[in-house]
Amino acid sequence: GQSLEQPSEVTAVEGAIVQINCTYQTSGFYGLSWYQQHDGGAPTFLSYNGLDGLEETGRFSSFLSRSDSYGYLLLQELQMKDSASYFCDLNRDDKIIFGKGTRLHILP
Amino acid sequence: DVKVTQSSRYLVKRTGEKVFLECVQDMDHENMFWYRQDPGLGLRLIYFSYDVKMKEKGDIPEGYSVSREKKERFSLILESASTNQTSMYLCASTSTGDTEAFFGQGTRLTVV
Numbered sequence: 001g002q003s004l005e006q007p008s009e010v011t012a013v014e015g016a017i018v019q020i021n022c023t024y025q026t027s028g029f030y031g032l033s034w035y036q037q038h039d040g041g042a043p044t045f046l047s048y049n050g051l052d053g054l055e056e057t058g059r060f061s062s063f064l065s066r067s068d069s070y071g072y073l074l075l076q077e078l079q080m081k082d083s084a085s086y087f088c089d090l091n092r093d094d095k096i097i098f099g100k101g102t103r104l105h106i107l108p
Numbered sequence: 109d110v111k112v113t114q115s116s117r118y119l120v121k122r123t124g125e126k127v128f129l130e131c132v133q134d135m136d137h138e139n140m141f142w143y144r145q146d147p148g149l150g151l152r153l154i155y156f157s158y159d160v161k162m163k164e165k166g167d168i169p170e171g172y173s174v175s176r177e178k179k180e181r182f183s184l185i186l187e188s189a190s191t192n193q194t195s196m197y198l199c200a201s202t203s204t205g206d207t208e209a210f211f212g213q214g215t216r217l218t219v220v
């Protein structure tokens with residue numbers, strides 16, 4: 001089986017840095033992805049980690065450690081528009097399984 | 109510009125009705141997915157398909173069926189709608205070997 005755990009909510013201040021964690025239990029997968037979803041919108045792809053380590057894309061970075069069954073999304077220089085839900089997901093045999101999502105609240 | 113299109117943004121149906129949710133993608137993707145999204149439960153996989161006329165059950169297939177007669181179209185069918193199927197339904201597609209899934213805008217279905 002497989003399951004992903006994320007915190008349900010995280011709160012941070014505009015301009016700060018926030019980390020959203022994702023832990024998983026699975027017997028094998030290709031990689032870990034992250035998606036962003038604004039209220040009323042569709043999820044959109046943010047990043048993918050196929051290998052262990054850090055991937056950086058502008059203000060967003062994502063990390064994967066297969067030995068620790070753990071990954072995270074790091075958002076820097078937070079902006080109010082980053083207020084959204086963030087989902088981690090596992091790619092396995094062309095089947096995509098999502099975590100329950102983390103709601104990010106940003107305070108001015 | 110890549111696109112996944114769901115036929116309806118909002119839908120209201122009566123209990124017991126047969127409901128069809130349509131999804132079309134224009135990216136020649138092999139894989140297509142149907143999820144439902146409910147508060148606090150995230151996106152749960154209902155069914156997916158990796159080829160025409162192929163289908164696989166996801167985590168919550170009960171009460172649903174699917175049809176994939178053409179590569180670009182993946183339909184979700186509620187044989188007899190019930191109030192507990194009131195939800196947001198999201199369709200997605202991917203190309204085999206690619207990591208990025210593309211989503212439709214969702215269909216908010218209310219069963220009364």
